[in-house]
Amino acid sequence: xxxxxxxxxxxxxxxxxxxxxxxxxxxxxxxxxxxxxxxxxxxxxxxxxxxxxxxxxxxxxxxxxxxxxxxxxxxxxxxxxxxxxxxxxxxxxxxxxxxxxxxxxxxxxxxxxxxxxxxxxxxxxxxxxxxxxxxxxxxxxxxxxxxxxxxxxxxxxxxxxxxxxxxxxxxxxxxxxxxxxxxxxxxxxxxxxxxxxxxxxxxxxxxxxxxxxxxxxxxxxxxxxxxxxxxxxxxxxxxxxxxxxxxxxxxxxxxxxxxxxxxxxxxxxxxxxxxxxxxxxxxxxxxxxxxxxxxxxxxxxxxxxxxxxxxxxxxxxxxxxxxxxxxxxxxxxxxxxxxxxxxxxxxxxxx
Amino acid sequence: xxxxxxxxxxxxxxxxxxxxxxxxxxxxxxxxxxxxxxxxxxxxxxxxxxxxxxxxxxxxxxxxxxxxxxxxxxxxxxxxxxx
Amino acid sequence: xxxxxxxxxxxxxxxxxxxxxxxxxxxxxxxxxxxxxxxxxxxxxxxxxxxxxxxxxxxxxxxxxxxxxxxxxxxxxxxxxxxxxxxxxxxxxxxxxxxxxxxxxxxxxxxxxxxxxxxxxxxxxxxxxxxxxxxxxxxxxxxxxxxxxxxxxxxxxxxxxxxxxxxxxxxxxxxxxxxxxxxxxxxxxxxxxxxxxxxxxxxxxxxxxxxxxxxxxxxxxxxxxxxxxxxxxxxxxxxxxxxxxxxxxxxxxxxxxxxxxxxxxxxxxxxxxxxxxxxxxxxxxxxxxxxxxxxxxxxxxxxxxxxxxxxxxxxxxxxxxxxxxxxxxxxxxxxxxxxxxxxxxxxxxxxxxxxxxxxxxxxxxxxxxxxxxxxxxxxxxxxxxxxxxxxxxxxxxxxxxxxxxxxxxxxxxxxxxxxxxxxxxxxxxxxxxxxx
Numbered sequence: 066x067x068x069x070x071x072x073x074x075x076x077x078x079x080x081x082x083x084x085x086x087x088x089x090x091x092x093x094x095x096x097x098x099x100x101x102x103x104x105x106x107x108x109x110x111x112x113x114x115x116x117x118x119x120x121x122x123x124x125x126x127x128x129x130x131x132x133x134x135x136x137x138x139x140x141x142x143x144x145x146x147x148x149x150x151x152x153x154x155x156x157x158x159x160x161x162x163x164x165x166x167x168x169x170x171x172x173x174x175x176x177x178x179x180x181x182x183x184x185x186x187x188x189x190x191x192x193x194x195x196x197x198x199x200x201x202x203x204x205x206x207x208x209x210x211x212x213x214x215x216x217x218x219x220x221x222x223x224x225x226x227x228x229x230x231x232x233x234x235x236x237x238x239x240x241x242x243x244x245x246x247x248x249x250x251x252x253x254x255x256x257x258x259x260x261x262x263x264x265x266x267x268x269x270x271x272x273x274x275x276x277x278x279x280x281x282x283x284x285x286x287x288x289x290x291x292x293x294x295x296x297x298x299x300x301x302x303x304x305x306x307x308x309x310x311x312x313x314x315x316x317x318x319x320x321x322x323x324x325x326x327x328x329x330x331x332x333x334x335x336x337x338x339x340x341x342x343x344x345x346x347x348x349x350x351x352x353x354x355x356x357x358x359x360x361x362x363x364x365x366x367x368x369x370x371x372x373x374x375x376x377x378x379x380x381x382x383x384x385x386x387x388x389x390x391x392x393x394x395x396x397x398x399x400x401x402x403x404x405x406x407x408x409x410x411x412x413x414x415x416x
Numbered sequence: 417x418x419x420x421x422x423x424x425x426x427x428x429x430x431x432x433x434x435x436x437x438x439x440x441x442x443x444x445x446x447x448x449x450x451x452x453x454x455x456x457x458x459x460x461x462x463x464x465x466x467x468x469x470x471x472x473x474x475x476x477x478x479x480x481x482x483x484x485x486x487x488x489x490x491x492x493x494x495x496x497x498x499x
Numbered sequence: 500x501x502x503x504x505x506x507x508x509x510x511x512x513x514x515x516x517x518x519x520x521x522x523x524x525x526x527x528x529x530x531x532x533x534x535x536x537x538x539x540x541x542x543x544x545x546x547x548x549x550x551x552x553x554x555x556x557x558x559x560x561x562x563x564x565x566x567x568x569x570x571x572x573x574x575x576x577x578x579x580x581x582x583x584x585x586x587x588x589x590x591x592x593x594x595x596x597x598x599x600x601x602x603x604x605x606x607x608x609x610x611x612x613x614x615x616x617x618x619x620x621x622x623x624x625x626x627x628x629x630x631x632x633x634x635x636x637x638x639x640x641x642x643x644x645x646x647x648x649x650x651x652x653x654x655x656x657x658x659x660x661x662x663x664x665x666x667x668x669x670x671x672x673x674x675x676x677x678x679x680x681x682x683x684x685x686x687x688x689x690x691x692x693x694x695x696x697x698x699x700x701x702x703x704x705x706x707x708x709x710x711x712x713x714x715x716x717x718x719x720x721x722x723x724x725x726x727x728x729x730x731x732x733x734x735x736x737x738x739x740x741x742x743x744x745x746x747x748x749x750x751x752x753x754x755x756x757x758x759x760x761x762x763x764x765x766x767x768x769x770x771x772x773x774x775x776x777x778x779x780x781x782x783x784x785x786x787x788x789x790x791x792x793x794x795x796x797x798x799x800x801x802x803x804x805x806x807x808x809x810x811x812x813x814x815x816x817x818x819x820x821x822x823x824x825x826x827x828x829x830x831x832x833x834x835x836x837x838x839x840x841x842x843x844x845x846x847x848x849x850x851x852x853x854x855x856x857x858x859x860x861x862x863x864x865x866x867x868x869x870x871x872x873x874x875x876x877x878x879x880x881x882x883x884x885x886x887x888x889x890x891x892x893x894x895x896x897x898x899x900x901x902x903x904x905x906x907x908x909x910x911x912x913x914x915x916x917x918x919x920x921x922x923x924x925x926x927x928x929x930x931x932x933x934x935x
Binding site for chain 1: 417418419420421422423424425426427428429430431432433434435436441443444445447448452453455456457458459460462470473474476477478480481484485486487488489490
């Protein structure tokens with residue numbers, strides 16, 4: 066006996082519903098029973114394993130401007146027909162349509178617990194916003210690529226409708242959400258590296274297992290205009306702390322920083338301080354802590370009047386293994402402190 | 417520390433990072449980078465006699481102060497010589 | 500060079516009156532071996548020595564693990580398995596070598612945390628034979644003969660390091676003697692002495708080790724490699740144990756001697772040599788170079804070695820954390836700039852669910868094809884175990900005093916850095932970071 070087909074509610078916009086283009090961006094939320102627009106193409110591809118039981122559409126501008134009100138009605142319309150899956154788009158590279166798809170799918174998931182799937186061009190701004198909330202199938206840039214997009218959506222819609230979820234992103238080909246877990250795979254890493262290399266040597270382009278993630282661009286601060294009047298602070302990632310590590314700072318994976326007095330010190334005397342950073346041989350900085358917290362040199366310049374004052378304490382932690390989120394947190398806490406203490410500039414040291 | 421230096425800059429506090437590996441700092445996007453002595457001694461160099469090492473350290477911090485008072489548009493690496 | 504390897508696979512390991520291998524059971528005369536090792540410990544640095552046996556599937560945890568060694572015997576060809584250690588540094592890699600493929604000799608000792616360098620001390624290393632942490636180490640699947648050692652106090656790190664390594668190698672050689680006149684279960688031959696089809700793609704493998712001072716060193720033909728210039732090695736030299744590890748600083752970031760002589764990428768490239776590809780050789784160097792200039796120099800020299808070998812593609816792996824990743828990434832960059840396609844395999848960060856911050860501690864834009872050996876930033880709960888071998892406590896967090904803690908209890912670790920070989924830097928494990 067054939068299993069019951071997966072029940073799908075399909076969300077599209079005013080254009081794919083045949084209402085009109087940009088000029089109809091404020092057209093109201095409407096629905097019909099059964100498939101419409103691209104849903105008709107999907108129906109053929111489902112081969113009886115799934116069916117669009119209801120199609121919803123709304124003007125892209127209207128739903129973006131009246132999110133709460135429209136989504137409330139969307140959720141009602143979806144709940145009425147109890148689908149297994151909410152499918153949205155494909156929205157290609159259309160920004161507002163992409164956002165609309167994302168918010169519809171997210172609302173149904175949160176309010177009704179119904180899983181969702183949508184199709185977007187990978188550079189659609191909605192991808193970064195919604196990729197953690199729902200599976201996004203990568204599709205082409207415009208509706209001209211509809212014919213390539215629909216089969217991918219159809220296959221995954223059926224799979225997801227039956228299982229409630231999909232396999233990992235390399236198997237099922239959706240845009241990686243950013244979630245990654247350690248799992249056992251059939252072959253060891255050495256073998257997979259050799260296979261990947263052989264593919265490249267044959268001229269193919271295998272998919273990397275570890276995508277490169279870029280760093281946020283922070284514009285440089287305005288330069289210090291009057292050095293002679295400035296207070297300067299030292300922040301070190303070299304893990305130089307008073308002997309005995311009084312604050313129990315961690316040697317790696319830092320989650321806190323220490324604050325240590327420089328009052329009355331023209332240098333950090335060896336023996337009273339200890340490098341606890343677990344990633345480099347601390348022998349040299351233990352012999353002369355100024356090699357990582359340059360108090361002696363800064364005191365000389367302070368005395369010469371090059372700048373007004375060296376802050377009377379320095380900040381210390383062990384800068385290895387700290388993930389970016391924690392680094393940002395600790396960094397902004399230190400920046401806050403520096404501002405509170407009227408520090409105009411800082412010298413950081415890292416190993 | 418590269419990320420932390422950026423947080424200081426984000427808060428409007430110009431900051432210079434003394435590091436032995438400027439390439440990493442540059443790719444993370446640190447704006448003011450001073451090439452330091454070595455990984456186990458970023459503001460020093462134990463291969464030098466003590467007085468010359470101190471001179472080197474003094475030049476590193478002077479260069480850091482120079483970087484802090486300079487306009488930079490993008491990650492910039494400053495070097496120090498002991499000549 | 501041409502090397503034949505004969506393998507024995509044992510079904511049990513047990514103490515008995517006479518050391519020998521019969522019907523798949525490896526028997527060890529405990530008293531005889533202990534006496535021998537203590538007698539040969541010329542500087543009397545080992546205060547007490549006990550032997551323990553830990554088997555696959557046991558409800559057991561092994562702690563204080565330093566190096567782990569293979570049991571191998573050269574019966575043809577020059578040199579001894581693991582040349583340069585307690586013997587002359589004779590070039591190996593030819594002839595015939597017998598090995599027990601699932602028997603490992605483990606050196607376990609609480610080496611003094613001398614209070615000096617914040618990097619250079621052995622952090623406690625764990626192998627769980629069963630449970631959620633077992634898959635992080637290949638030694639949950641081997642029969643392990645533990646050398647549980649207690650050292651005298653007052654000696655130097657260099658001496659302790661030497662003493663434990665010598666004991667391990669002596670034990671390995673004592674066991675290996677058993678194989679001398681036995682017939683192995685299976686053999687394989689790696690022949691690099693005859694030319695291969697010129698149409699086969701030429702592949703080299705860059706092995707970058709760690710060597711930052713005593714307790715973090717790697718030995719090439721018996722000598723640590725602080726000053727090494729990248730060198731070409733025959734794969735068969737590596738398989739014959741020319742690389743021995745004295746690296747105990749970060750348990751997850753290491754390649755122990757056992758794995759060096761059974762390096763998975765080396766074995767696989769050897770097996771396909773002349774058929775699927777032309778394995779032109781191994782380039783061996785060290786990472787953690789102290790300045791950008793030195794990193795570039797080593798990376799360029801290593802990449803050039805592969806270029807001189809005619810490599811069209813390279814596999815790159817390294818030992819150690821972020822600092823070492825930089826050297827390897829610059830090596831990769833140089834290879835790619837010269838048109839040599841490079842594929843590295845490496846551990847990831849990413850936090851517990853993979854979304855936190857960066858995945859690779861350092862990368863270059865050219866690193867577009869990377870294989871994952873799993874994330875080290877996953878929390879893990881070690882279950883309560885029935886038995887602890889190698890020691891009776893865990894020493895964690897030296898920077899806050901490092902007091903001993905019970906080893907058999909359930910314990911949750913934030914990250915997997917204490918798991919022996921947990922970052923899978925030899926690529927031997929099947930854990931990977933899988934994207935969703």
